[in-house]
Amino acid sequence: MHHTSLIATIVAGLGLAFVFGAIANRLKLPVLVGYLLAGVLVGPFTPGYVADQELAPQLAEIGVILLMFGVGLHFSLKDLMAVKNIAIPGAVVQIGAATVMGLGLAMALGWGVGAGVVFGLALSVASTVVLLRALQERRLIETGRGKIAVGWLIVEDLAMVLALVLLPALSGVMGGEAPTAQGGAHAFLGGGVMAAFAITIGKVVAFVAFMLIVGRRVIPWILHRIAHTGSRELFRLAVLAIALGVAFGSAALFGVSFALGAFFAGMIMAESELSQQAANDTLPLRDAFAVLFFVSIGMLFDPMVLIREPVAVLATLAIIVVGKSIAALVIVLAFRRPMSTALTISVSLAQIGEFSFILAGLGVSLKLLPDDGRDLVLAGAILSILLNPLLFAWLDRILPGMIAKEAQNATGAAGEEPAMTAAAQPHALLIGYGRVGKAVAEGLKSKKMPLVVIEDDVERADELRKAGFETIGGNAVKPEVLLKAGLDKATHLFVAVPNPFEAARIIEQARAANPQCEIVARAYTDADVTLLKQMGATHALIGEEEIAKGMLARAPRKKPPAQAHH
Template structure:
C-alpha cells in the first residue's frame, strides 16, 4: 500500500515538472506569463480536468494528477518562500517610507472592500458571521500573482509597483487577524470568545517577540559562523531554519505561517547575507510557487463550475467591479495619479490565494457551509486566472491615459522621495544599472536630457523624467536632500563633471558613483567630488579577461579572485598616472 502511494506521489510530481518544463515556457514564449501557465496546467491536468477521464482512458493517468492534496504541503512552502523573499527585498526603513500607501491606501481599500462584499453577502442570505468572513477573504488580492507579474515585467520599482506593493503588504498583515477571527466566529460563548482572544493575543505577541529577539541578536552571528566554517550548503540550511522556524513560531502563536516567513525575510534582509539567501532560494521559490498555482487550478471543479455557471459568473463580475471601483477611488483619494490608480485597480481587483486559506478555515469551523464554498472557491479561482490578463489590460489603459512627457520635469506626487537612488542619464549604461538596482528593490528616479527618450522610457514603465541633472533646482525637485545614492552614467565628460560639482554644492556627504572614460577623466571627476569612478576601458578589459579565463577552463572562484586582484591594480595604476 505504501509503495502504491509513493508511486502515485512520484507520478504526480513528474506531471508537475513536465508542466513546469514544457507548458509554462510555451506560455512565456506567447508572453502570457508563467503564472497563467501554471494555473491553466492545474485546471487541465488536475482531477477535474483530464484526470476525470483517466478511468475510461488509462493512458491519461500517466499525464494527469490524481491526488491534488498530496502536493499541497509543497505548495504552501512556495507561498512561504515568496513572502520570505518579499521581506528580504524590503527593509524596515523602506516599510516606514511606504507607510502612507500601506496604512492609508491599503487600509482604506481593505476596509471598504470587506464592508461592501460582506454587506452584499449578507443581503444574499448569508449569516452575519459567514458574510463577515466572505467579505474579508475576498477583500484580499493575490500577492503571489501580482508581484510575480510585476517582477516579470520589471515594474516592481515603478509607481504602480510601489502602490500595489503597499496595498498588498497591508492585506498580508491582515491575514493573521482574519484567520483568528474565523476561529472566534465559530464560538457562541462570549466568555469563551474573550478568553480565546486574550490567549491568542498573548501567544501571537510572544511569537513575534521571540522572532525579533532571535533575529536581532542571534541571526547575524549564526550566519557569520556558518559562512566561516561551513559553506553554501550550511548557509542554505540556516536560511531554511530561519524561514520555517519563524513560520512555525507564528503558527504556534495562532498567527499565519506566511507572517512568520515575511518577518524572517525582513530580519535576514538587514544582514550582509541578504544576497546569498536570494540567490540560493530563488530557483526553489519559482518551482514551489508554481506548484501552488497548479494546486489552485486543480481546485476548480469544471463540472461544478458549469452547473453553477450563472451564479459564479454573476459573483465574479460583481467582485471585480466592486473591488475595481474601490481601489481606483481610494488610490485617487490618497493622491495617486489616474494612470497609476487605474492600473493598480486592474491588478488588485481579483481575489487572492489567501481567500482559499481563509474560506477553508471558515468551512472547517462551520462558519461557511460546504455548499457556499462550492460557489465561493470557483469565484476566487477564476478571478485569479484573470489577474495576468487584467494586468495587461491595466497597463494598456494606463498607457492610453498617460500624456506625453513635456519638456519639463513633472514628478508624480506618489513617489516616496526618501532613501531613493537618483540616476543622471538613462541610456544603455543607465538602463542596465537601473535593472540591477530595481531587482534589489531600490526606489529609482532618473533624469534624462533627451525629451523623446524620457517620454518613451516613461511609456515602458521606467521612472524617467526630462531634466538637466546639472541644475541645482532640478536635483532639489528629485529629492537630493533625502537620496541615498547618486549615479552618473552620462557619456559626456564635461557634463558628468558639471553634474558632480552641482551635487557637491547641495550635499557634501552623498555617495556619488560616476562613469569615467579614462584615467584623465577619472581625475577630473575626483577633483569635482565623485566618490567612486568606474572606468569604461578597464571594466571592458576585465570582462573580456574573465570570459577568456572561463573558456580556458578556470573555476569561477579563481576567475573572480584574479579579476578582482587585477581590477585593484588597474585602478591603483590609474590613480598614480
C-alpha cells in the first residue's frame, strides 16, 4: 500500500472528516470539532489505521497556504478603519493579557520564557472560522457589535502574521533553535541573533515592497486578461496558481513563510473587482484542504494529555474561556460601549483555532515549545470550540432583555426622548436598518415622507438618531415597541428583517393593530412569500424576481417589425 499512501491519506482524512463533521453538525456543534476528532482517530496516538506521517504535514501546508490566502482575500482595511478606535487597542491589549496569562502557566509548568511567550500567543487568537460562522448564524455581522468583533479579529490575525515572521529570527534568543547561517550578509552584520533578525526584517520588507510595486500591477492584470477569455476553468486555475505560486516563491526567493506569501497574494487580489469571483471559485478547494489541515492537526494530538495533565488542560481552558473573555469585557467597557457589545465580543473570542495550531506547530519545529505545549493548545482548542455554542446559547437568552434595558437607559440618560413628530401623523414605518433597510430609508427620505425606524441594535439606533431619523430602539416583535412607533397612524410598514419567522410575527401583530396599513416585506423563497402573505403582508418581495422584473421592464414593448425578404 506504500505506493497509494497519498490516496489513502486523503481518502481517510476526508472520509472520516465528513462522518465526524456530520455528527458534530447534528449535535449543533461546529464541524471543525468533527475534523479534529477525525484526525485524532487516524493519528499515531490511537489504535487502528494511521495516516502517512510525512504526507499529512505537506497536505496541511497546502491547507495553511489556502487558509491564509482566504484570510487575505477577505481582509478589509475599510472594515478595520471603521472600528479602529476600539478594535486596534482592544485587540493589542487583549493579546498582551492572554500572552501574560499563558506565560504564567508555562512558568508554573517549568517551561522557559520563550515557550511561555509562544504558548500565550497561541492562546490569544480566536478562530476566524468559528467566530464568523457564529456571528453569521445570528445576523450579527452587519451590527455595530459584529463589526467590532470582526475588526478585532482582523487585528489579531495581523498580529499572528507578524509573529509567524519574527519567531524564526528570534528563536535563538528565546531559548529555541538558533537561525541557520544567513551567508555573507549575516557575517557582514557581525553574526548573532540581531543580525538574523535584521536580515529577516530586510527580507520581509523586500517582499512587501515587491508585492506592492510589482504584485499590485501584475496580479490584477493577469486576472483581467484571463477573465476576458471567458473560461471559468482557466480563471479558477489562474487564482490557484497565483496563490500557491506567490506562497512558494516568497519562501524560495525571500525566505519568508508560506503563510505570509499567501496572505499577501490574497490581499493584493482583494483589491481587484474580480476578488469576489476569485473567492467563490476557489472556495471548494480551500474548504477541502482546510479540512485536511484540521485533520492533520488532530493527528498531532495525544488524547492521553487529558489524563496525564488534567490540571494543565483545565488551566489552559480557563485562560481561553474565562481569562480572555474577562480581559475583552473590561477593555470594551473601558471604551464606554454597552454591556451587550462587551458580552458579544467576549463570547466571540472565547475560543482558539487555526492560527493557534500554526503558531504551536512553528514553536515545536523551532524547539521553542515542548510537545506537551502543543497538546495543551490542541486540547484547549477542541474544548473551547465545544463550549462556544453553549456560551452563545446563553448569550442569545439574555441579550434581548439587555438590549431593551440599554435602550431605555440611553433614553433616560438623554433626558426626555426626542419628540416623535413623524409618529403622530401619517407616516412610513421601517423595521430593520441593514443593507436593505438602509436603501429603503434613504429612498423614503429623498421623497420627504415622514419616517420612523425601529432598530434593535443599540449602537446602530444611536447612529440613526444622529443621522436625523426618528428611531425607536427595541425589538419590533414586542407590541409595545410597534405602538410606540405610531403603528396606528402608519400608512406603510416596511419589514426589512432577514429572518422570515421573525418578520411573520411582526406582520401578524401589525395587521391586527392596523388593518388598513400597506405592509411590504422582504423574502428569500416562495415558501417565505406564502408565509408572510398568510400573516397579512400586502407584498412580499424576492430579490431575484425583482431583478427579473427590472430586466423585463427594459425589454422592447412590442415585437420588432420583421425584416423584408427579397
